[in-house]
Amino acid sequence: MNSFLGLLTIIIFILIIHLGLDSYLKIKNKHKEDLKSTIDVLKVITKHECYEKFSGDSTEFEKWIAEFLTLKGYRNVLVSPKESDDGKDIIVQNKNGETVYVSCKLSDPQNWENNVSKSEIQKLVGSMVGDSIKAGLVITTAALNSEAKEYIMKLNGLGYRMQIIEGDVLVKELYNLRKKHLIPLYNSVQG
Numbered sequence: 001m002n003s004f005l006g007l008l009t010i011i012i013f014i015l016i017i018h019l020g021l022d023s024y025l026k027i028k029n030k031h032k033e034d035l036k037s038t039i040d041v042l043k044v045i046t047k048h049e050c051y052e053k054f055s056g057d058s059t060e061f062e063k064w065i066a067e068f069l070t071l072k073g074y075r076n077v078l079v080s081p082k083e084s085d086d087g088k089d090i091i092v093q094n095k096n097g098e099t100v101y102v103s104c105k106l107s108d109p110q111n112w113e114n115n116v117s118k119s120e121i122q123k124l125v126g127s128m129v130g131d132s133i134k135a136g137l138v139i140t141t142a143a144l145n146s147e148a149k150e151y152i153m154k155l156n157g158l159g160y161r162m163q164i165i166e167g168d169v170l171v172k173e174l175y176n177l178r179k180k181h182l183i184p185l186y187n188s189v190q191g
Helices: 001-052 058-071 118-130 146-157 166-188
Strands: 075-079 090-093 098-105 135-140 163-167
Touching: 001 058, 058 075, 058 090, 058 098, 058 166, 075 118, 118 135, 118 146, 135 166, 146 163, 163 166
Parallel strands: 098 135, 135 163
Antiparallel strands: 075 090, 090 098
């Protein structure tokens, strides 16, 4: 009888531990899901605020991206003249001293499904080829469509060095830079 009660006590103890652990894991997962949802909402809000601030003048968005690139360590940052529409919005030098042509795409949050297309990338690449530039960077508040991404992968296989900073990645990098350089970024927007 004592061994039966001992075994029963052990089984009940194991069940209690299992239920407690299961409840803890459910609460922890719920917290993670809530946090992820909050972050997703903040990303959407950030994109909307960015669009509202710069939608009237793409040159102001390009200047803001130029400041962003400066904070990321790019040098000799030059915003192309407003009347220039040859695919490159900004010219920079990376940390290795290599010239990089940058295309900035500010997308309307109401039309995020209209991602950056291959033809928009081709415009940047045409400017790069014409000037013998091998490095390009596309920065967009939206995303690139699959055809544009495949095109960039193909270009990278042909000796070009193309990079992409898309909407969510842009928001994350801005967050990281804000923690590091909040005052200069704030001043550039207020300027």
